[in-house]
Amino acid sequence: VRCQQYPPLRALQASAALRRASDEHKKEPLTSSSQQHFDSPPAGHQPEQKPQGPHPSYTGQGGQESEDYESEEQLQHRILTAALEFVPEHGWTAEAIAEGAKTLGLSVAAAGLFHSDGSELILHFVSECNTKLSELLKKEQKLVQLGEAEKKPIDEFLRDAVEARLKMLIPYIEKWPQALSVLLLPRNIPSSLNLLTSMIDDIWHYAGDQSTDFNWYTRRAVLTGIYNTTELVMMQDSSPGFEDTWRFLENRVADAMTMSNTASQVQSTGEAVVQGLMGAAVTVSN
Amino acid sequence: VYQVFETVAKKYDVMNDSMTLGIHRVWKDILVHKMNPCPGTLLLDVAGGTGDIAFRFINYVRSVRQRQLQRKLKHHQNLSWQEIFESYQKDQFNSLGDSQVVVCDINREMLKVGKQKAQHLGYSEGLSWVLGNAEELPFDDDKFDVYTIAFGIRNVTRIDLALQEAYRVLKPGGRFLCLEFSHVSNPLLSRLYDLYSFQVIPVLGEVIAGDWKSYQYLVESIRQFPPQEELKAMIEDAGFFKVDYENLNFGIVAIHSGFKL
Numbered sequence: 142v143r144c145q146q147y148p149p150l151r152a153l154q155a156s157a158a159l160r161r162a163s164d165e166h167k168k169e170p171l172t173s174s175s176q177q178h179f180d181s182p183p184a185g186h187q188p189e190q191k192p193q194g195p196h197p198s199y200t201g202q203g204g205q206e207s208e209d210y211e212s213e214e215q216l217q218h219r220i221l222t223a224a225l226e227f228v229p230e231h232g233w234t235a236e237a238i239a240e241g242a243k244t245l246g247l248s249v250a251a252a253g254l255f256h257s258d259g260s261e262l263i264l265h266f267v268s269e270c271n272t273k274l275s276e277l278l279k280k281e282q283k284l285v286q287l288g289e290a291e292k293k294p295i296d297e298f299l300r301d302a303v304e305a306r307l308k309m310l311i312p313y314i315e316k317w318p319q320a321l322s323v324l325l326l327p328r329n330i331p332s333s334l335n336l337l338t339s340m341i342d343d344i345w346h347y348a349g350d351q352s353t354d355f356n357w358y359t360r361r362a363v364l365t366g367i368y369n370t371t372e373l374v375m376m377q378d379s380s381p382g383f384e385d386t387w388r389f390l391e392n393r394v395a396d397a398m399t400m401s402n403t404a405s406q407v408q409s410t411g412e413a414v415v416q417g418l419m420g421a422a423v424t425v426s427n
Numbered sequence: 428v429y430q431v432f433e434t435v436a437k438k439y440d441v442m443n444d445s446m447t448l449g450i451h452r453v454w455k456d457i458l459v460h461k462m463n464p465c466p467g468t469l470l471l472d473v474a475g476g477t478g479d480i481a482f483r484f485i486n487y488v489r490s491v492r493q494r495q496l497q498r499k500l501k502h503h504q505n506l507s508w509q510e511i512f513e514s515y516q517k518d519q520f521n522s523l524g525d526s527q528v529v530v531c532d533i534n535r536e537m538l539k540v541g542k543q544k545a546q547h548l549g550y551s552e553g554l555s556w557v558l559g560n561a562e563e564l565p566f567d568d569d570k571f572d573v574y575t576i577a578f579g580i581r582n583v584t585r586i587d588l589a590l591q592e593a594y595r596v597l598k599p600g601g602r603f604l605c606l607e608f609s610h611v612s613n614p615l616l617s618r619l620y621d622l623y624s625f626q627v628i629p630v631l632g633e634v635i636a637g638d639w640k641s642y643q644y645l646v647e648s649i650r651q652f653p654p655q656e657e658l659k660a661m662i663e664d665a666g667f668f669k670v671d672y673e674n675l676n677f678g679i680v681a682i683h684s685g686f687k688l
Binding site for chain 2: 236254
């Protein structure tokens with residue numbers, strides 16, 4: 142918590158000026174559409190023409206020179222996104238972040254905004270992938286609702302979802318093991334676990350109501366297991382197009398389905414056994 | 428202030444070691460580690476007279492550059508000998524990766540000592556020595572990646588002007604780092620620290636440098652300096668974002684950091 146005179150939303154003058162300068166080459170900045178980002182209120186986009194005093198007002202309209210402004214989080218978001226391009230070469234490191242900052246016209250020292258082990262970069266990437274997955278699943282669901290596509294059976298749905306998500310790792314696959322180890326650092330575990338569980342929940346949400354006799358916790362655990370093991374297999378997979386991984390995935394999902402059937406069988410067997418015992422007890426008592 | 432440092436210049440390093448029992452080296456190491464500079468960084472070290480920060484920066488960047496080159500070589504497994512040789516030669520002349528330090532100090536004597544040290548220790552490339560006043564720096568806007576001021580800001584008369592100048596000469600995205608004595612909050616430690624400062628340090632000053640008064644001044648200027656939160660507010664006023672500080676040794680020393688965003 143900072144006790145400062147000005148609200149945390151004051152204009153980032155320098156970065157705003159940079160963005161204006163590179164307007165023609167600028168690509169669309171990522172909007173905070175992902176549910177994982179609870180950014181400060183969105184930037185005002187009206188160009189302020191009338192001259193303002195040296196300090197921005199509380200309504201957040203920037204100084205006379207900037208047309209829009211962004212919060213620190215949004216700028217950090219942009220730097221991390223730009224940094225992803227350099228990960229295959231530099232790994233998930235402060236160097237990649239520095240290169241990313243350079244492309245935005247900022248000094249390489251801006252990498253100091255983040256931890257030197259690249260944690261934020263990795264978490265940012267994971268959350269972006271999860272968002273992409275959600276959007277993909279939502280689109281598919283819409284198609285099904287509109288009747289333009291068939292509803293997939295549950296095992297196929299899970300397989301496709303996990304495959305789509307894991308495919309997003311492919312450009313970074315060389316350095317991904319390094320990322321996994323960073324995600325396991327005690328400091329990062331709460332965030333990485335959070336991201337993982339929300340992704341799994343998402344997949345189950347879009348998988349729909351198909352009854353599989355699992356209760357909620359088991360479903361989560363099963364899919365998390367499938368996802369994690371497949372991810373690890375993918376790290377060591379050198380087959381063309383990762384076909385070994387997808388086959389592994391298929392088997393694991395099939396196992397999970399059989400397990401659910403077995404579970405229901407066990408349950409009904411269990412009931413039968415109990416009935417038998419009751420019958421035996423009654424017979425004995427007579 | 429000028430005269431204090433004129434007399435102090437030659438014995439500056441020795442006095443630092445004895446006053447802080449050598450810990451100041453660790454503090455400065457921590458500062459450069461926190462900076463985590465990558466090759467290609469342009470550093471302005473203000474009030475950096477004898478070059479301590481500058482040398483550490485160069486060492487750090489050199490080792491980062493080494494690792495970079497090693498990694499590049501590992502990727503060159505499939506090149507012909509000729510290509511490997513050429514690329515090695517090209518990088519050979521770039522052991523600092525274009526990083527540079529400009530050491531700026533108001534005091535000519537301090538700069539002289541710094542230059543001699545550099546020669547003595549074998550630092551030749553990437554260093555510049557400029558005479559200048561922190562309140563009015565002789566540099567253009569938006570030039571530097573990092574601005575550091577280690578144990579210098581308490582000697583500046585108008586700290587707010589120095590902070591504004593720092594903001595001016597930094598590139599967008601640039602970082603401000605300040606290493607300075609600060610406020611000890613722990614009461615027990617505070618008493619011990621006071622005892623040490625007022626009784627021991629001026630005596631050391633007299634014994635080693637033959638100058639009681641200057642070191643008395645030094646100790647008093649430390650007490651007068653604004654504490655962590657206040658300095659943080661001043662840095663924010665100058666326009667920096669994400670201003671933060673890290674206490675070292677319970678607040679005897681603090682590193683303040685801010686970004687020009």
